[in-house]
Amino acid sequence: MIGDGMKILIADDDPISRRILSKVVTDLGYEPITVSNGMDALERVKKKECSVVLLDWMMPGMDGIEVCREIRMLDAENVCYIIINSAREGSDDISRALKAGANDYISKKTNSIELKARIGVAVRTAQLEKKLIDLNNRLKYLVRIDSLTGLLNHAAILKELSIELERGRRDGTATSILMLDLDRFKTVNDTYGHQTGDKVLIRFSNLLIQSCRSFDRIGRYGGEEFLIVLPRTGDEESLIIGNRIRARTETLEIDSEIEELSITCSIGCCSTIDSEKHSFAMIASADSALFRAKKAGRNLIMSCK
Structure with missing residues (x-):
């Protein structure tokens, strides 16, 4: 699979989990970017380095739920598909993560086949959202411009x-x-x-x-x-x-x-x-x-x- 230069952010304080997830991302043809805490994850997202984020729930300092909320307060054009990856499996936990702004929730017990499929959905969704934003910005531009001269209308x-x-x-x-x-x-x-x-x-x-x-x-x-x-x-x-x-x-x-x-x-x-x-x-x-x-x-x- 060709990744088209897509970078995927992996935020997890466990080095073993980071290596496993990095291997999955690499196998899909994408470039993994890894951080070990929520603050670093948020900073990467603010810089628009990654449009897909695999986010651990339990991390030192700022946990995954807090990071979700902060990301959703950013500029609407900051495309970010968030997958919470956690050992918690209760319905209340899943509901809490989704309400905080996560797009998807997967257990750390999820096998690599399902994980790759979920990441694939994330990538396609993020790419589509970017295209829609670009199209919307193009329409905003065109509605202000005189088509013949290129000046303001x-x-x-x-x-x-x-x-x-x-x-x-x-x-x-x-x-x-x-x-x-x-x-x-x-x-x-x-x-x-x-x-x-x-x-x-x-x-x-x-x-x-x-x-x-x-x-x-x-x-x-x-x-x-x-x-x-x-x-x-x-x-x-x-x-x-x-x-x-x-x-x-x-x-x-x-x-x-x-x-x-x-x-x-x-x-x-x-x-x-x-x-x-x-x-x-x-x-x-x-x-x-x-x-x-x-x-x-x-x-x-x-x-x-």
């Missing part, structure tokens, strides 16, 4: 704005936003086709990422409109960032096979001292400034002041 960027405004209110710092719109984007689509239009959106999105700071938040607000959240940033600095983006957009190469294709963007800026404005009020103000930039001839940045 409409709902996610609005959420980020609310978070940054709340942080700014607590810290007494300014927050700014930039509302950007690609000039005459419909003409690009009509002239060169939607595939080229998509390429424009992707290239422009990459430019935004390269032009902003690591802690700025960038999202596709909708269509050819983008929203950038600038934490701890006042009006003057936000205009500098916006102008940098505007200037770089003028020289952005979209498609080497379409030399005449170039784009520009118009930008509306809104800043709030102490972050006291509501997110919707800020967006409305930035959108109004963007409209004025468009009306004044495009390829401009204007503040809501």
Whole structure:
């Protein structure tokens, strides 16, 4: 059997039991990690070294039941299938172990065939749980991301704005936003086709990422409109960032096979001292400034002041 690098933690204060269990684990193709007390077992689990634990009940310091309870209080993404391995065989003991958080309970008298089967179930369950967690995290990521540009989507960027405004209110710092719109984007689509239009959106999105700071938040607000959240940033600095983006957009190469294709963007800026404005009020103000930039001839940045 191939273990696929799986490590199984064996916690038992008896060296003979550790050797026997290690042999069983090795025979299954997995790597045994052994400790002699509950505290060391808990530390190994916290480091996410092992997803399956064979845990003795009676150990010095912290016993197996206490370790179970502590493990179940850890991060939900800390996958750990716990098998209590004990000389106790009473129904009350088994019930107590399972209520403490153990997934399975086996007697130390259990033969190696059954023990291997139980470990096999543990491994499959742990692997499935890990896959489900990974899938759930992937879905959490996808629900926030615009599929074309890789930027935050409409709902996610609005959420980020609310978070940054709340942080700014607590810290007494300014927050700014930039509302950007690609000039005459419909003409690009009509002239060169939607595939080229998509390429424009992707290239422009990459430019935004390269032009902003690591802690700025960038999202596709909708269509050819983008929203950038600038934490701890006042009006003057936000205009500098916006102008940098505007200037770089003028020289952005979209498609080497379409030399005449170039784009520009118009930008509306809104800043709030102490972050006291509501997110919707800020967006409305930035959108109004963007409209004025468009009306004044495009390829401009204007503040809501």
